[in-house]
Amino acid sequence: MKTNEIRQAFLDFFESKQHTIVRSDTLVPAGDSSLLFTGAGMNQFKDEFYGRGNQSLKRAVTCQKCLRTGDIEQVGRTASHHTFFEMLGNFSFGDYFKEEAICWAWEFMSDKMKLPPEKMVVSIYEEDTEAERIWGDVVGFPEEKIYKYGEDENFWPANVRSEGPDGPCGPCSEIFYDKGPQAGCGSASCDPSCDCDRYVEVWNLVFQEYDRKEGGKLDPLPMQNIDTGMGLERMARVMQDVPTNFDIDVFKPLINKISELVGCDYSPDSDKAPLIRRIADHARSVFFCIADGVIPSNEERGYVVRRVLRRAVRDGFQLGLERPFITELIDPVLSVFADTYPELEEGRKHIETVVRQEEKSFQQTVQRGSAILSEHIANLKRQKSAVLRGKEVFDLYQTYGFPVEMTESILHEHNMSADVQGFLSELEKHQKRSKDSSGFNRDVFAQGPVSQLSEHYEKTEFTGYRTLESEGNVIGIIDNGELVENAEEGRTVQLVLDRTPAYGESGGQKGDKAVIRSSEQQRWEFEVDDVFREKGFFLHEGKVKKGSVNKGDRVVCIVDKQRRKATARNHTATHLLHCALREVLGEHASQSGSSVGPERLRFDFTNPTQLSAEQRETVENIVNERILADSAVADSYMSRSEAQEVGAMALFGEKYGDVVRVISVGDVSRELCGGTHCERTGEIGLFKIIAESSVAGGVRRIEAVTGLNSLQLLRERENLIGELCSSLGTQKEKLPSRVDELQRRIREVRNDLQKARESAMKQMASGGGLIEESEDIQGVRAVFKVMDGGHKSLRSAADVLRKDNGNMVCLLAACGDDGKVALVAAVSDDLVKSGLSAREIAVSAAKVLGGGGGGRDDLAQAGGSDASRIEEAFEAAREEIKQSL
Numbered sequence: 001m002k003t004n005e006i007r008q009a010f011l012d013f014f015e016s017k018q019h020t021i022v023r024s025d026t027l028v029p030a031g032d033s034s035l036l037f038t039g040a041g042m043n044q045f046k047d048e049f050y051g052r053g054n055q056s057l058k059r060a061v062t063c064q065k066c067l068r069t070g071d072i073e074q075v076g077r078t079a080s081h082h083t084f085f086e087m088l089g090n091f092s093f094g095d096y097f098k099e100e101a102i103c104w105a106w107e108f109m110s111d112k113m114k115l116p117p118e119k120m121v122v123s124i125y126e127e128d129t130e131a132e133r134i135w136g137d138v139v140g141f142p143e144e145k146i147y148k149y150g151e152d153e154n155f156w157p158a159n160v161r162s163e164g165p166d167g168p169c170g171p172c173s174e175i176f177y178d179k180g181p182q183a184g185c186g187s188a189s190c191d192p193s194c195d196c197d198r199y200v201e202v203w204n205l206v207f208q209e210y211d212r213k214e215g216g217k218l219d220p221l222p223m224q225n226i227d228t229g230m231g232l233e234r235m236a237r238v239m240q241d242v243p244t245n246f247d248i249d250v251f252k253p254l255i256n257k258i259s260e261l262v263g264c265d266y267s268p269d270s271d272k273a274p275l276i277r278r279i280a281d282h283a284r285s286v287f288f289c290i291a292d293g294v295i296p297s298n299e300e301r302g303y304v305v306r307r308v309l310r311r312a313v314r315d316g317f318q319l320g321l322e323r324p325f326i327t328e329l330i331d332p333v334l335s336v337f338a339d340t341y342p343e344l345e346e347g348r349k350h351i352e353t354v355v356r357q358e359e360k361s362f363q364q365t366v367q368r369g370s371a372i373l374s375e376h377i378a379n380l381k382r383q384k385s386a387v388l389r390g391k392e393v394f395d396l397y398q399t400y401g402f403p404v405e406m407t408e409s410i411l412h413e414h415n416m417s418a419d420v421q422g423f424l425s426e427l428e429k430h431q432k433r434s435k436d437s438s439g440f441n442r443d444v445f446a447q448g449p450v451s452q453l454s455e456h457y458e459k460t461e462f463t464g465y466r467t468l469e470s471e472g473n474v475i476g477i478i479d480n481g482e483l484v485e486n487a488e489e490g491r492t493v494q495l496v497l498d499r500t501p502a503y504g505e506s507g508g509q510k511g512d513k514a515v516i517r518s519s520e521q522q523r524w525e526f527e528v529d530d531v532f533r534e535k536g537f538f539l540h541e542g543k544v545k546k547g548s549v550n551k552g553d554r555v556v557c558i559v560d561k562q563r564r565k566a567t568a569r570n571h572t573a574t575h576l577l578h579c580a581l582r583e584v585l586g587e588h589a590s591q592s593g594s595s596v597g598p599e600r601l602r603f604d605f606t607n608p609t610q611l612s613a614e615q616r617e618t619v620e621n622i623v624n625e626r627i628l629a630d631s632a633v634a635d636s637y638m639s640r641s642e643a644q645e646v647g648a649m650a651l652f653g654e655k656y657g658d659v660v661r662v663i664s665v666g667d668v669s670r671e672l673c674g675g676t677h678c679e680r681t682g683e684i685g686l687f688k689i690i691a692e693s694s695v696a697g698g699v700r701r702i703e704a705v706t707g708l709n710s711l712q713l714l715r716e717r718e719n720l721i722g723e724l725c726s727s728l729g730t731q732k733e734k735l736p737s738r739v740d741e742l743q744r745r746i747r748e749v750r751n752d753l754q755k756a757r758e759s760a761m762k763q764m765a766s767g768g769g770l771i772e773e774s775e776d777i778q779g780v781r782a783v784f785k786v787m788d789g790g791h792k793s794l795r796s797a798a799d800v801l802r803k804d805n806g807n808m809v810c811l812l813a814a815c816g817d818d819g820k821v822a823l824v825a826a827v828s829d830d831l832v833k834s835g836l837s838a839r840e841i842a843v844s845a846a847k848v849l850g851g852g853g854g855g856r857d858d859l860a861q862a863g864g865s866d867a868s869r870i871e872e873a874f875e876a877a878r879e880e881i882k883q884s885l
Helices: 003-015 041-049 098-112 129-138 232-239 252-262 273-291 300-318 326-337 348-382 390-400 404-413 420-437 449-454 561-585 613-628 640-645 707-728 732-766 791-804 829-833 838-848 867-884
Strands: 059-067 084-093 120-125 146-149 167-178 199-212 218-231 469-479 482-484 492-497 514-518 525-534 537-546 554-559 591-596 601-606 633-639 659-665 669-672 688-696 699-705 775-777 780-786 808-815 821-827 852-855 859-864
Touching: 003 059, 003 084, 003 098, 003 232, 041 059, 041 084, 041 218, 059 273, 084 098, 084 232, 084 273, 098 129, 098 167, 098 199, 098 218, 120 129, 129 146, 129 167, 167 218, 199 232, 218 232, 252 273, 252 326, 273 300, 273 326, 273 348, 300 326, 300 348, 300 404, 326 348, 348 390, 348 404, 348 601, 348 688, 348 838, 390 404, 390 420, 404 420, 449 469, 449 482, 449 537, 492 525, 514 537, 554 561, 561 591, 561 601, 561 613, 561 659, 561 669, 561 699, 561 707, 613 688, 633 640, 640 659, 688 707, 699 707, 707 732, 775 867, 780 867, 791 808, 791 821, 791 859, 808 838, 808 867, 821 829, 821 838, 821 867, 838 852, 838 859, 838 867, 859 867
Parallel strands: 120 146, 780 808
Antiparallel strands: 059 084, 084 218, 120 167, 167 199, 199 218, 469 482, 469 492, 469 554, 492 537, 514 525, 514 554, 525 537, 591 601, 601 699, 633 659, 659 669, 688 699, 775 780, 808 821, 821 859, 852 859
């Protein structure tokens, strides 16, 4: 049975059991800061598990996209580990419980999947007598095939009874497929808890029935829930009777393509197999992450994606693929996933652009890493050592993407080795930090003030699309993260209203400013500085300016009109900008992020290169022409399928409901958007781009202003030009030629000054002035001197010294105005033949200054950034000379 058929069979089966099929959430959990990525099917149902959220949803079934990196080192090495995977799950929110969950699981496995009962075993929590009774008496499962384990194996979260955290938890029952003794470790005691490959865990049924209290006490939950998870890849492995998850049908096209690129036939037991499998897993993960809006970067989610992508690239290096190749793996992924996950096909060009640029950037990083490793090797030789410390090996691995095997291979060429145990120790520390800070948070049911509000109130109703003033009630006051009953004058708090016209920050648009007053004779006044959203509630953050606010007060909220209008101008302008970029650059120029406020707009889009001056001007002209057209801006609500039919663009990574809001700007732009906009494009005023830059591989950023801010920009530039003309004594139209003339004169003066410095230094060197300042190091004359000038001047003086004098070594330094230090070392020819090296002297000194360098044995240059340590650098050079002699 194919993977797609298993997925559909699971959804259809539970739909027949009155479950609602819920679409997969994105890999980025919406409105959940406790998780970097969606790591389980139950993540999107946190509110439902607490009896909040969609009250009509009692039974759900999903196939959820998941990403976990806690066991990333195992990917490719084992039969089952992945970073990205699909998790099938059925859920009950206070509806059915253990008997239905167990019986339906058995029905699906035996009747729908038609797996032989004798090939299956199950495990239960050792104290769960009810699960044991259901499996034995109701299902009729043999007692000898029911294994009992403790809380480390069959309780969720693992070890929660003894270690915490507090909150909902419960025992679980796991279903395993037994591949037979021939697939196992051969031990007579082998059972499902064994780490060998005999037993494949395919389904975990969690019975959420307890609320853990402080001290490990388990109180029964008032609402018992079911949370199950079946690894789709593992189930496909069982159904297709293949040795590993990487041999199933959805991986075959990917594995075959990688093998083709490498130039070998794939064999699961070959030395290359783990690398090929890891590339396949990581490439798939990267494509899905980028399709869900996560761009490789050095922060949080983006950093995870960058590391995963770079691991795949460096594995390719080890297989001989030293050119960019990851984009060539998109087709095999799309061939099996595009129908199920259309966002992959929709974002194809975006994915290709981002990955291509990231690979190119990483190749440069690898080159820098090679230089670092060369420095380590040189240091080891000077120190007469042959082992590179584990810390340095890990730094090459973590920062520059060097696999340990590559580092070991290069060291071996120099008769050196790596401290692998030290590396493993550093890696273990890093993995612990990663598990603690990212991936899957065990305490997924953490409650805050907004969660408490959701138990009693509906989400905030937003009225701000049609009005800037409306009445409502204070349903919550949050002070330092706690719900309180009132707030006195002077307190900074967050007010939660049941209705508000104030826009809460979302979709890149900043929140409104506003004033909230009591409706009853203006007894109090609250100044809103910003508005945020959490779980559908609007949090108005600000300060009580007058009186005392009480929960339940009737209020009127009045939005800052000028700020809202300025923000609307910028937001509508981003839609026109998006459209213009696609016209000028091509359809690959898709939005990958934005920030819209009253002062300016920021728009991130996919494009491999910087815009030319001509392209930038063309984009500006298109936007301004459409502003002058004064087209109507309209919003409408429709199903997502209808929105796609009319060509409305969606933002990568955003999760949309069944009904979406579409913003239409004349007949040139349609986008899914929940923000506030102008009524006509003419309200935007002048649109002016003020900056364009790179924010990530293949992602560019445009910053622009509109309306009165454009006028302010023009005035500032006009004033600046006036000041320059006054300072330079010229007229506006002659300003460019006046600047050219001054630059020419400055170049002439600099050249004359440089020549004078070089002449003075050569005279000092040849006249014996420097030699007279030399010191004796084991019979060698050594000059250490801080001088004026730069590398060129220092090099001239050092060259004269080494050519005119024998038995001489020098290290000359100069400090620049920017605090950086220039170094030049020289060694006379007779001392070079004796083994003394100017390059080693320069590098040893530069290291003290936080820099580096290189060159020849007779003449070398270096630099550093810490001018305060020049004397220490000279001392390091003296030690290098002594050791070499």
